[in-house]
Amino acid sequence: MLQEFRKIISFLKERKIIKIAILLHQNADADAIASAMGLKELIHHFIPSVSIQLFASSLNSLTGNLCSHFKINVYDNLIIDDYEAFFFCDVNNLLQLGELILNQEFPGDKPFFIIDHHSFHEFSERADFTIIDQSFSSASEIISYIFYQSGISLPKNIATLLLAGIMSDSRRFLITSKHIFEVTNFLTKYGDYEQALSVLATPVSLSERVAKIKGMQRAILKKIDDDLIAISHVSSFESAVARSLTSVGTDLAIVVSKQKPSQLRISLRCKKSFAKKHSIDLGEIAYQLSLSLGGTGGGHITAAGINLPNIGDLPNDIDKLKHEVLKLILDKVY
Numbered sequence: 362m363l364q365e366f367r368k369i370i371s372f373l374k375e376r377k378i379i380k381i382a383i384l385l386h387q388n389a390d391a392d393a394i395a396s397a398m399g400l401k402e403l404i405h406h407f408i409p410s411v412s413i414q415l416f417a418s419s420l421n422s423l424t425g426n427l428c429s430h431f432k433i434n435v436y437d438n439l440i441i442d443d444y445e446a447f448f449f450c451d452v453n454n455l456l457q458l459g460e461l462i463l464n465q466e467f468p469g470d471k472p473f474f475i476i477d478h479h480s481f482h483e484f485s486e487r488a489d490f491t492i493i494d495q496s497f498s499s500a501s502e503i504i505s506y507i508f509y510q511s512g513i514s515l516p517k518n519i520a521t522l523l524l525a526g527i528m529s530d531s532r533r534f535l536i537t538s539k540h541i542f543e544v545t546n547f548l549t550k551y552g553d554y555e556q557a558l559s560v561l562a563t564p565v566s567l568s569e570r571v572a573k574i575k576g577m578q579r580a581i582l583k584k585i586d587d588d589l590i591a592i593s594h595v596s597s598f599e600s601a602v603a604r605s606l607t608s609v610g611t612d613l614a615i616v617v618s619k620q621k622p623s624q625l626r627i628s629l630r631c632k633k634s635f636a637k638k639h640s641i642d643l644g645e646i647a648y649q650l651s652l653s654l655g656g657t658g659g660g661h662i663t664a665a666g667i668n669l670p671n672i673g674d675l676p677n678d679i680d681k682l683k684h685e686v687l688k689l690i691l692d693k694v695y
């Protein structure tokens with residue numbers, strides 16, 4: 362990996378390239394930003410005179426905080442003519458760039474490189490050099506591994522960012538890889554682990570917290586054999602409430618949200634073990650129910666939602682409504 366990176370550096374030096382743009386996927390996440398900042402630092406280590414800028418068509422809400430915390434500038438107005446070479450970081454195709462390239466010819470006659478951990482895309486065959494390895498849990502881990510292999514020391518903020526990138530994409534080490542622990546250990550020599558954890562914590566609004574607590578208080582529990590099922594109602598944040606109910610131990614959580622004048626949203630969450638035990642797919646159940654109730658619905662195996670523009674024949678009284686919805690869903694499960 363270090364060897365491949367050295368090839369890129371030699372290439373940049375030979376061509377006397379001094380203006381580089383690092384391109385990130387739309388809705389850039391913590392891994393995208395962190396790996397790009399790490400890459401920038403790495404390139405600067407070998408070629409101090411080069412100027413490097415980060416581009417993403419949009420940031421996700423968490424990354425906004427991350428950028429202001431670490432004073433990182435990410436631009437959304439890329440002019441290809443202004444740069445001599447491009448790095449794709451945490452992304453390996455043009456589609457994921459969103460509107461960054463829009464109506465511009467890419468890359469023209471300019472070189473570009475890809476550093477990524479996502480599955481293969483044929484676009485990457487066009488790159489001058491690639492470092493693409495799906496066995497790494499994040500692009501941040503790839504960049505950190507190059508630092509680790511080369512023994513280059515890291516500034517504190519870069520090491521902390523890379524820690525945050527690794528923790529974010531690995532879902533706090535739920536998804537691991539061959540090098541993740543040695544690389545993390547290496548980064549903690551320079552960075553601040555506690556700070557990396559805290560920048561990843563998303564602040565939860567007061568209204569969401571209130572909705573969660575009310576949702577818990579109003580939950581009606583039903584025990585069927587060893588299964589614990591809960592149904593509750595809130596006026597908003599129904600999916601967050603359903604998630605909270607499963608996180609405290611409910612196997613299946615159903616949360617209804619009645620909207621004015623007669624709209625109804627239903628959020629469903631269940632434990633993986635519950636879906637497996639009953640061979641169910643909540644997305645499929647939501648879809649089926651939405652067809653019979655006259656709305657839209659769908660989702661995944663353990664998380665789904667139903668949206669009814671009109672409550673129709675369902676009871677208006679909230680308690681009766683909850684019982685009716687519970688019955689409809691349980692009929693699909695048992």
Ligand SMILES: [Mn+2]
Pocket residue numbers: 392393451478499500530
């Ligand atoms: Mn990533």
